[in-house]
Amino acid sequence: MVGITVQDARFDQLETALLVVGIFENENDFFASNDLDSTISSAIMGLIENKEFKRSFGSTLVLHMMGRGLVKKIMLIGLGARDKFRCENARIIAGKSALKAKDLNIEEFCILPFTKADEALIEAISEGVFLALYSFNKYKTNGRKTITTPTRAKILVNSNSSKFQTVVDNADLTTQAVNYARDLGNLPPNECPPSELARFALALEAEYGIKTSILERYEMESIGLNGIVAVGKGSSNPPKLIVLEYHGDTNQQKPYLLVGKAVTFDTGGISLKPGDKMDEMKFDKCGGCTVLGILKAVASLGLHVNVIGIIPSVENMPSSSSYRPGDIIRMYNGKTVEILNTDAEGRIILADAMAFGVAKYNPQSIIDLATLTGACIIALGSNVAAAIGTNKQLAERLIKASEETGEKIWSLPLYDEYHEQIKSTVADIKNIGGRPAGAITAAAFLSNFTNDIPWIHLDIAGTAWTQEGTFDRSYNPKGATGFGVRTLVKLLTNDTHI
Ligand code: BES
Ligand code: ZN
Ligand code: ZN
Numbered sequence: 400m401v402g403i404t405v406q407d408a409r410f411d412q413l414e415t416a417l418l419v420v421g422i423f424e425n426e427n428d429f430f431a432s433n434d435l436d437s438t439i440s441s442a443i444m445g446l447i448e449n450k451e452f453k454r455s456f457g458s459t460l461v462l463h464m465m466g467r468g469l470v471k472k473i474m475l476i477g478l479g480a481r482d483k484f485r486c487e488n489a490r491i492i493a494g495k496s497a498l499k500a501k502d503l504n505i506e507e508f509c510i511l512p513f514t515k516a517d518e519a520l521i522e523a524i525s526e527g528v529f530l531a532l533y534s535f536n537k538y539k540t541n542g543r544k545t546i547t548t549p550t551r552a553k554i555l556v557n558s559n560s561s562k563f564q565t566v567v568d569n570a571d572l573t574t575q576a577v578n579y580a581r582d583l584g585n586l587p588p589n590e591c592p593p594s595e596l597a598r599f600a601l602a603l604e605a606e607y608g609i610k611t612s613i614l615e616r617y618e619m620e621s622i623g624l625n626g627i628v629a630v631g632k633g634s635s636n637p638p639k640l641i642v643l644e645y646h647g648d649t650n651q652q653k654p655y656l657l658v659g660k661a662v663t664f665d666t667g668g669i670s671l672k673p674g675d676k677m678d679e680m681k682f683d684k685c686g687g688c689t690v691l692g693i694l695k696a697v698a699s700l701g702l703h704v705n706v707i708g709i710i711p712s713v714e715n716m717p718s719s720s721s722y723r724p725g726d727i728i729r730m731y732n733g734k735t736v737e738i739l740n741t742d743a744e745g746r747i748i749l750a751d752a753m754a755f756g757v758a759k760y761n762p763q764s765i766i767d768l769a770t771l772t773g774a775c776i777i778a779l780g781s782n783v784a785a786a787i788g789t790n791k792q793l794a795e796r797l798i799k800a801s802e803e804t805g806e807k808i809w810s811l812p813l814y815d816e817y818h819e820q821i822k823s824t825v826a827d828i829k830n831i832g833g834r835p836a837g838a839i840t841a842a843a844f845l846s847n848f849t850n851d852i853p854w855i856h857l858d859i860a861g862t863a864w865t866q867e868g869t870f871d872r873s874y875n876p877k878g879a880t881g882f883g884v885r886t887l888v889k890l891l892t893n894d895t896h897i
Contacts, residue, residue, distance in 0.1 A: 421513035487805035493527030494873030529574035577881035580692030584879025588664035592636035593712035607698035626751035631713035633721030654705035656762035660769035661687025668741030685863035774837025787842035790853035
C-alpha cells in the first residue's frame with residue numbers, strides 16, 4: 400500500500416526517483432511559472448516547441464536526468480486547457496501518474512500540484528493515487544510477485560504542509576474504505592454468499608466497535624420480513640439481514656439510514672436472465688458493499704454523525720423452492736406486492752429493509768444504494784448514477800457532494816403519474832411497471848416503504864463496476880468501483896458539527 404506525505408521541501412533539495420510535472424496547453428510562460436532548474440525548464444520548452452510533447456490531457460513524456468541532480472526522472476504530463484481543469488481532472492492525472500510510476504517499476508515518486516494548492520486539490524490528487532493503485536489479485540496464484548508498486552509518494556507544496564497532511568490522511572482513510580468496498584464487490588459469487596457478507600460486517604464490529612447484528616431467516620420469518628425471505632428462499636445459501644449502528648453524535652441526533660442492496664448473485668430467479676454477461680451479476684451486491692464501505696469510513700474518520708446501515712442480502716436463484724411470478728407477498732409494513740417478474744428482486748428486499756429501518760430507528764433521512772435497473776443504464780449510461788426521491792433538499796445536498804467527489808449523479812423525477820404504472824389488480828402494488836421509465840417506476844415502488852421520511856434512492860447499476868461504456872478513468876481499475884462511498888462520506892462530513 401502506498402503512503403503519501405506532503406512536503407514543503409525546497410525545490411533544489413528535492414530528491415526523488417520520479418518527479419511528475421503537469422503542463423497546461425497553450426501557455427508559454429512555463430519557464431517563468433515553475434521552480435525547475437533553468438536548464439531543465441528550457442529543455443522542456445524545447446520539447447514543447449518541437450511538438451515532441453503535446454500537452455493534451457493525459458499525454459506523458461518521461462525524461463531521464465542521467466544522474467544530474469537529485470531528481471532521477473521527470474515525467475511531463477499534459478493537463479489540457481487550464482480553464483477546463485477541475486479537481487476531477489487532477490484526480491485522473493494523479494491516478495495516471497501513479498500508474499506510470501508503477502509501469503516504470505518505481506517505488507517512490509513526487510507530484511507537483513498542477514495548480515494552486517488548496518484542500519480540494521490535495522484531496523483529489525491523493526484520492527487519484529490511492530484509488531488508481533488498487534488491484535484485485537486475490538485469485539492470481541502468482542499475485543504481485545513480479546510487480547513493484549509504488550509504496551511512497553510525495554506532494555510538494557509551498558506552505559501549510561501540516562494542514563494538507565490532514566487532508567491526505569483523511570483521503571487515505573476514505574479511499575481505504577472505497578478499496579474495501581471494491582474488494583467485497585469483486586468477490587466471486589461462489590466465495591461470497593450472504594453469510595460471508597455478514598462475516599465481513601461482524602469484522603467491522605470487531606475492528607471499530609460498530610454495533611452489528613445479523614438477522615437469520617427464521618427471525619425474518621417471525622417478524623414479517625417476508626419480501627427478503629421470499630427472494631432468498633430459492634437458494635441453499637440462506638438470506639441475511641445485516642444491521643450496523645454507528646453512534647458518532649452524542650446529541651442524540653436522529654440517524655441517517657443507509658440501505659444497500661446485496662444480491663450476491665442475481666440469476667433473475669424463475670424469470671431467468673439470458674446467459675450473456677450473467678457473470679456480471681456478481682456485482683449485484685455492490686450497493687450493500689458500498690454501505691459497508693461507508694460505515695468503515697465514517698468509523699475510521701470518527702465522524703460526529705449517527706448512521707444506521709441496513710443490508711438485505713440474498714442470492715436470487717431458480718429452484719423448486721423459489722418465489723414465482725404470480726405470488727403475492729405481504730411485506731414488513733403490511734403492504735401487499737404482486738410478483739410479476741422474479742428478476743425485479745432488488746426492490747423487494749430493499750423495501751422490506753427500508754420499512755424495517757424506519758420502524759426501528761426513526762431516521763432523519765434515508766438513502767438507499769442499489770444496482771437496481773438495467774433501465775437506469777439505458778437512461779443515463781454507465782458513468783452516471785440516478786437519484787430519485789422525495790426530498791429536494793436532500794437531493795441537492797447529495798448532488799453537491801457528488802460534484803466534489805466526481806461521482807456523477809443526475810436527478811430523475813418522481814411524478815405521481817409514475818405510481819399508476821405499478822398499480823396491481825390483485826394486490827396493493829406489483830413489482831414491475833413495464834418498460835417505460837423503468838428506473839423511475841422501481842423508485843416509485845420503493846417510495847411505498849419510506850413512511851414519508853425524506854428519502855433518496857441511488858441507482859448505481861451503471862456505475863458500480865466498470866462495464867460496457869464505462870469511461871476510462873485511471874483511478875477506477877477494472878471491476879467494482881466502490882461508487883458512492885466517497886460521495887456519501889462527503890455528504891456526512893458536510894453535515895458534521897463538532
Ligand atoms: N440487478 C438487476 C439490474 C441490473 C441489470 C443492473 C443489468 C446492472 C446491469 C435487477 O435485479 C434486474 O434484473 N432488474 C430488471 C427489472 C425488470 C425485470 C423490471 C431489469 O432491469 O431488467
Ligand atoms: Zn434482477
Ligand atoms: Zn438484481
